[in-house]
Amino acid sequence: MKNLFEINEKIRSAADKAMELCRAHFEEIERIKEYNQQKMLKAFQEYHVSEAMFAGSTGYGYDDRGRDTLDKIYAYVFDAEDALARQHFLSGTHTLTVALFGVLRPGDEMLSVTGTPYDTIQPVIGITECSGSLVDFGVRYSEVDLLSDGTVDLEGVKKAVAEKKPKMVYIQRSKGYAQRPSLRNKEIKAICDIVKPLSPDTVIMLDNCYGEFTEVESPITVGVDLMAGSMIKNAGGGIAPTGGYIAGRADLVELCAYRLSTPGTGRELGCTLGTLREMYLGAYHAPVATAEAIKTAVFASALFEVLGYDVEPNYRQRRGDIIDVITLGTPEKLCAFCRGIQSGSPIDSFVTPQPSPMPGYDSDVIMAAGAFTLGSSIEISADGPLREPYAVYLQGGISFATAKISVMLAAQEVEKVQ
Numbered sequence: 001m002k003n004l005f006e007i008n009e010k011i012r013s014a015a016d017k018a019m020e021l022c023r024a025h026f027e028e029i030e031r032i033k034e035y036n037q038q039k040m041l042k043a044f045q046e047y048h049v050s051e052a053m054f055a056g057s058t059g060y061g062y063d064d065r066g067r068d069t070l071d072k073i074y075a076y077v078f079d080a081e082d083a084l085a086r087q088h089f090l091s092g093t094h095t096l097t098v099a100l101f102g103v104l105r106p107g108d109e110m111l112s113v114t115g116t117p118y119d120t121i122q123p124v125i126g127i128t129e130c131s132g133s134l135v136d137f138g139v140r141y142s143e144v145d146l147l148s149d150g151t152v153d154l155e156g157v158k159k160a161v162a163e164k165k166p167k168m169v170y171i172q173r174s175k176g177y178a179q180r181p182s183l184r185n186k187e188i189k190a191i192c193d194i195v196k197p198l199s200p201d202t203v204i205m206l207d208n209c210y211g212e213f214t215e216v217e218s219p220i221t222v223g224v225d226l227m228a229g230s231m232i233k234n235a236g237g238g239i240a241p242t243g244g245y246i247a248g249r250a251d252l253v254e255l256c257a258y259r260l261s262t263p264g265t266g267r268e269l270g271c272t273l274g275t276l277r278e279m280y281l282g283a284y285h286a287p288v289a290t291a292e293a294i295k296t297a298v299f300a301s302a303l304f305e306v307l308g309y310d311v312e313p314n315y316r317q318r319r320g321d322i323i324d325v326i327t328l329g330t331p332e333k334l335c336a337f338c339r340g341i342q343s344g345s346p347i348d349s350f351v352t353p354q355p356s357p358m359p360g361y362d363s364d365v366i367m368a369a370g371a372f373t374l375g376s377s378i379e380i381s382a383d384g385p386l387r388e389p390y391a392v393y394l395q396g397g398i399s400f401a402t403a404k405i406s407v408m409l410a411a412q413e414v415e416k417v418q
């Protein structure tokens with residue numbers, strides 16, 4: 001075989017060593033993938049998916065069987081009573097916004113138990129002031145800070161829930177740009193087990209972005225009432241061109257449908273045009289794409305550990321999402337890493353990512369993304385704010401074979417920096 005990407009001897013031998021370290025962990029990832037993929041197949045058969053369902057609808061989209069059946073497929077694989085799985089959601093943030101505004105009413109209290117939520121959710125809630133936010137509409141908001149090691153303060157949650165009996169407890173599974181571990185189902189279960197007996201009417205809502213299909217169980221089965229995520233992350237398999245999903249208790253999903261379209265019409269509305277075949281193919285491929293992304297993350301952790309860097313989580317740890325954080329220590333190395341990932345991408349491999357200001361950040365941010373779908377982060381991508389500790393957030397990789405090359409090129413670029 002030719003050394004197609006001109007990777008030097010040092011990185012190639014470190015990569016071989018990393019692969020050796022990963023082997024047993026890859027087997028576990030394959031086992032989870034196999035179950036989730038077979039569950040997806042079962043869902044397709046259970047609801048008699050047929051080629052005619054891909055035709056799509058126009059106008060109001062009444063009686064769109066393809067659209068309505070896709071909702072059922074996602075409900076099935078997430079063990080949920082009901083789901084909305086639709087291209088009408090513009091992004092993960094929009095999907096979460098529909099769920100929050102669908103459920104919460106003026107005077108209700110929302111309690112975040114995983115500290116301050118992801119950057120783009122802050123104006124939605126009104127943590128950063130914004131006209132039209134939940135707070136603007138009279139929803140009260142409070143949060144329980146994470147402990148100093150980044151884990152959930154279960155004692156604090158117990159106290160806050162007992163005292164406030166909030167309408168909603170909000171959990172964010174993935175770390176976002178925070179330095180904290182992402183949550184697995186067992187940690188989500190620990191929160192639900194505290195909240196439910198103390199306040200049975202509280203709705204437990206999960207931001208499940210990046211968490212779908214990473215484990216055998218669905219968060220719904222451990223006590224979550226409602227969850228939401230993006231179709232251009234795990235849930236759309238790298239094929240869905242846009243969209244999001246909300247899944248959970250049927251009464252809550254109905255409220256969300258009223259917010260997505262209008263009170264009264266709810267889920268009956270929304271034409272699908274020509275997107276359904278890709279939405280179905282994406283659903284079908286999602287457990288596979290997620291497994292490839294987790295393998296990429298585990299490999300990256302092993303490789304950068306071999307090269308002497310701090311990684312979170314390490315390659316031995318089980319994962320509840322696809323994010324890998326590598327602490328590079330200097331702005332030069334952070335930029336080098338992103339250059340390497342970009343140069344290993346199928347699209348725009350020839351461009352050089354540059355740090356630039358981003359709304360909501362006090363430091364510049366650098367991003368590498370060479371994806372078929374604009375902004376898709378189930379495809380391999382890397383980003384990080386140019387501030388201490390100069391950590392890069394790596395995610396995605398719908399094909400491990402090519403994502404591995406991207407990660408090796410990133411390592412080679414980083415090692416070139418003195």
Ligand SMILES: *Cc1c(COP(=O)(O)O)cnc(C)c1O
Pocket residue numbers: 091092093094118120172173174175176207209210230
């Ligand atoms: C990606 C993400 C979102 C949604 O982001 P979009 O870019 O709007 O899709 C929300 N929460 C977390 C934790 C995320 O990682």
